[in-house]
Amino acid sequence: MSSLASSSLADSSLSIINESSPSPSPSPSPTVTVDQCTKFSLQDAVSRFNLKSPTLTPSIGALILAAVPKNEWSDKKERKYVMKAVKAAIKSQNGVLPKATKPSSPRVDPRGPFTFPSPTPSSPLQISTNYPLLLSTLPPSPSLSFVPPSSSSAFLFSVTPITDHLSLPSSTATNQFPYEGGLVQKDLLPLTVRAYCYEDGVRPRWWLECYDMRTEFHFFKERGEGGGNGKIWVIKESKGTHSKGTKVVGTVEEAAEFLEENGGKEYIAQEVVMRPMLVGGRKFDLRVWCFVRSFGDGKEQFEGYVSKFVHARVSNKIYDVERLDDEEVFLTISTYNEELDNGERLTPERLKRRLLEENPDFNWEKMFASITQTASELFRGAAPSIGHWPRSRAYYGLDMIMTADDSGEYTSNLLEVNFAGDFASVRDAEAQRRDSADSGEDGNYYETWGREFAKAMFTNESLEDCEGLTRL
Numbered sequence: 001m002s003s004l005a006s007s008s009l010a011d012s013s014l015s016i017i018n019e020s021s022p023s024p025s026p027s028p029s030p031t032v033t034v035d036q037c038t039k040f041s042l043q044d045a046v047s048r049f050n051l052k053s054p055t056l057t058p059s060i061g062a063l064i065l066a067a068v069p070k071n072e073w074s075d076k077k078e079r080k081y082v083m084k085a086v087k088a089a090i091k092s093q094n095g096v097l098p099k100a101t102k103p104s105s106p107r108v109d110p111r112g113p114f115t116f117p118s119p120t121p122s123s124p125l126q127i128s129t130n131y132p133l134l135l136s137t138l139p140p141s142p143s144l145s146f147v148p149p150s151s152s153s154a155f156l157f158s159v160t161p162i163t164d165h166l167s168l169p170s171s172t173a174t175n176q177f178p179y180e181g182g183l184v185q186k187d188l189l190p191l192t193v194r195a196y197c198y199e200d201g202v203r204p205r206w207w208l209e210c211y212d213m214r215t216e217f218h219f220f221k222e223r224g225e226g227g228g229n230g231k232i233w234v235i236k237e238s239k240g241t242h243s244k245g246t247k248v249v250g251t252v253e254e255a256a257e258f259l260e261e262n263g264g265k266e267y268i269a270q271e272v273v274m275r276p277m278l279v280g281g282r283k284f285d286l287r288v289w290c291f292v293r294s295f296g297d298g299k300e301q302f303e304g305y306v307s308k309f310v311h312a313r314v315s316n317k318i319y320d321v322e323r324l325d326d327e328e329v330f331l332t333i334s335t336y337n338e339e340l341d342n343g344e345r346l347t348p349e350r351l352k353r354r355l356l357e358e359n360p361d362f363n364w365e366k367m368f369a370s371i372t373q374t375a376s377e378l379f380r381g382a383a384p385s386i387g388h389w390p391r392s393r394a395y396y397g398l399d400m401i402m403t404a405d406d407s408g409e410y411t412s413n414l415l416e417v418n419f420a421g422d423f424a425s426v427r428d429a430e431a432q433r434r435d436s437a438d439s440g441e442d443g444n445y446y447e448t449w450g451r452e453f454a455k456a457m458f459t460n461e462s463l464e465d466c467e468g469l470t471r472l
Helices: 042-048 058-067 076-092 132-137 189-196 217-225 252-261 348-358 364-386 424-435 445-458
Strands: 125-129 144-147 155-157 210-212 233-237 247-249 267-271 282-294 303-307 311-318 344-346 394-404 410-419 469-471
Touching: 125 132, 132 424, 132 445, 189 210, 189 364, 210 217, 217 252, 233 252, 247 252, 282 364, 282 410, 282 445, 303 364, 303 445, 311 348, 311 424, 344 348, 344 424, 348 364, 364 394, 364 410, 394 445, 424 445
Parallel strands: 125 144, 125 155
Antiparallel strands: 210 267, 233 247, 233 267, 282 303, 282 311, 282 394, 303 469, 311 344, 394 410
8 A cells, every 4th residue: 555655657647537538548657458458357457456455546547447448347336436536536636635526406305295293192103123222212102102123114213224215105204314424424524524514625623634545545645744743643444333443643654554454444544633631631532412303405494403411431541642552542432342441431410520620610511512513514514415305314423522722712523423323322321320429410311311312303393392402
């Protein structure tokens, strides 16, 4: 990978390839004829050019596309991948970061209007789900009835992506939106944010630099070598969860070496927050729950809420910027690593109390206002990429690292957006609250969160009386 990253083969004179224009002339060297390359797969191409990664420089990719006619590729998807890589690489030569393509017309459910069910004890809402924790999380309600997984139920609650919403009965509501992959996939989120949340090319305050290592390694390389200002980066799997397969790096060479050793997987590189807010000297991140009832145009049609029941996930060891290679210093979700001790989970009141004990100037209301602003700018900004789908509701788990400057201004640095976030962390935070000596809270955090979750997701009732929800 490192040899590709610094390759001199990139030819800035290549024009962007598309299906309607003639294939460009191949780079003079090496020489490859159609006869030599007929009916070979991308893996064969990688072997032919002695590449250790399927990441392609523009001239090699263009050479392959020029040498092999479209109808002679054994795998059409591989050809599309090469096409995409070449386009992205050539575009980057002009210093333009790739971003999502905006739809030419509003995205609207073609099945027409839909009236969301209003469940009652005499007419309960039938919810089909493949997620056992949903049943154990929600408080019992005579208005909700859970049935075995079925696409014919009134509400399909699935923690696996629905690939074809239009194939569902028009009377079925779901917990997912079409096109939400642009938010919840780590390699697509940067494209969405660049397209919808940047203003005049300037990234929002809450957005950390992030690059897809398949198609944007050259941007990462330039940033790392040309004015990175001592930034540290975390390499993580694009499709991974629970921080598995992560690597903290400080140089382009370290990143290239890691990618070469872990070929076959897709990664992103994300800027590391160097001075995060700490609790008890340890790093923490916040799991922020958001409910979206409608994306629409991001304005009048948008309806979204952020839950005040955020909870903190705390690392196991004291934070030390010189020891970020230690998972128990850097990671805040060691609960998912069986080799590490379970991390501490703090409900809002426990976190607030501890932060105030350590810093009397801490202001919870200002911090939560920052969280709300970040969520609002993200979801309202990206709403046109999803559109109006009245049969869809969704909840998202936003992971944030908080920072505070010397003037007391807070920034909610967005790490990622999680599809169908894991309820277990809410449960664990509540369990630790009950078992702690400093609980100091009335009521049941977990039960209240579950009750408001059910109301937001499964009813058409107003949420104005939900004390734990703030409208975005």
